[in-house]
Amino acid sequence: MSGPGSAVPEISQTLDRGLRLLSLLTRREHAAGLTVTELAQALGVGRPVVYRLVATLEGHDLVRRDAAGRVSLGIGVTALTGSVLPTLQGTLAPPLRELAEAVGATAHVTIDDGDEALAVAVVEPSWPTFSVAYRRGARHPLTQGASGRAVLAARAGRHTLVTSEGELQAGAHGIATPLLLRGGALAASVGVVSLVALDPALVAPHLHTAAGRVAELLG
Numbered sequence: 001m002s003g004p005g006s007a008v009p010e011i012s013q014t015l016d017r018g019l020r021l022l023s024l025l026t027r028r029e030h031a032a033g034l035t036v037t038e039l040a041q042a043l044g045v046g047r048p049v050v051y052r053l054v055a056t057l058e059g060h061d062l063v064r065r066d067a068a069g070r071v072s073l074g075i076g077v078t079a080l081t082g083s084v085l086p087t088l089q090g091t092l093a094p095p096l097r098e099l100a101e102a103v104g105a106t107a108h109v110t111i112d113d114g115d116e117a118l119a120v121a122v123v124e125p126s127w128p129t130f131s132v133a134y135r136r137g138a139r140h141p142l143t144q145g146a147s148g149r150a151v152l153a154a155r156a157g158r159h160t161l162v163t164s165e166g167e168l169q170a171g172a173h174g175i176a177t178p179l180l181l182r183g184g185a186l187a188a189s190v191g192v193v194s195l196v197a198l199d200p201a202l203v204a205p206h207l208h209t210a211a212g213r214v215a216e217l218l219g
Contacts (some may be wrong), residue, residue, distance in 0.1 A: 017043055018053050022062065025073045026114065033070030085120055089136055092121035095213035100125040102206045105194035106132045109214055110147040110176070112155065112187040116140065117148035132172050132193045146174035150189030154178030161200050161207070162189075173197050177207045181218050190214055 024030060024042055034042070040050045054071055057063040061076030092109050100107040100123045108122045119138045124131045142148040146164040153162060157180075164174040175198055176191025190211040192203060 014053070017045065017049070018057060021050070021053055021057070022073070022077075025063065025071065030072075033066065033072035035070055039071060085136055088120045089122075091217055092214060093123055095210045095217070096121055096123035099123075099190070099192065099206050099210040101127070103192050103194075103198065103203055104128045105192035105198060105203075106134050107192050107210065108134055108147065108190075110151060110189045110191065112142070112151050113139070115142060117142050117145065117151055117189075119147070128194075128196075130195055132169060132195055134193055140168055144168055146176040146193070147189050147191045150176035150178045150191060151187045154180050154187040154189060161204055162191075163200060169193075171195055175200055175203050175207065177204075177211050179211050179215060181215060186218075188214075188218075 020043055021039060024034065024039065036047055036050045036054065039054075040047045043050065054063055054065065058065065058074070061074040062080075063071050064074040065071050088109075096107040096109065104125050104127060106122060106124045108119050110117045110119050112118075116139045119134060119136055122134050122136045122138075124133075140148060142152050144164075145168040146162045149164070150162040153160060159178055162176050162178070164172075166172060167174070172193050172195060174191055174193040176189040179188045179190055180186070181188055190207060192198065192207065
């Protein structure tokens with residue numbers, strides 16, 4: 001136990017293991033679930049410990065077990081995501097607003113959610129007559145759109161602008177930059193999408209500025 005003045009905070013070992021278990025299940029390669037034995041090996045604990053963790057998380061619908069005993073994420077995770085998105089929208093709105101107004105295009109932050117790209121914050125510009133209706137909570141394959149492919153680039157450690165034309169919506173032009181968050185644990189992208197062609201050279205400085213602020217806000 002940490003004594004007075006100690007610089008090392010106390011943590012709950014059980015909670016830490018439970019969060020690590022959930023993190024394992026979010027990985028794309030584990031989409032089909034993991035067995036208790038595989039989870040025990042990954043966490044470095046015994047099977048009884050994993051059984052207790054799974055039973056507790058099951059009680060909150062955060063994980064589920066199929067007939068073969070494989071453990072995967074439960075529906076409760078979706079409910080948590082739904083409550084987190086409004087908070088992220090409020091947190092990320094200022095840099096996205098500046099980006100949207102500077103470029104005249106819809107600005108967004110998209111994160112890695114398994115095999116899909118998930119838009120967690122979106123801001124539309126005020127001055128163009130028409131803008132792309134890209135909604136918070138929208139999902140699409142990571143292989144489609146500038147935002148999704150920029151997330152894949154972040155996973156691979158590549159820092160380059162990614163562009164797209166008409167991949168998610170006819171006539172839409174997208175530009176996004178990869179972003180790694182939380183020490184590389186989360187792949188994301190910051191991007192813009194417009195109904196008119198965008199010049200990457202002009203958009204890039206604004207994207208990089210917004211990406212830097214997003215990284216600061218999300219750590």
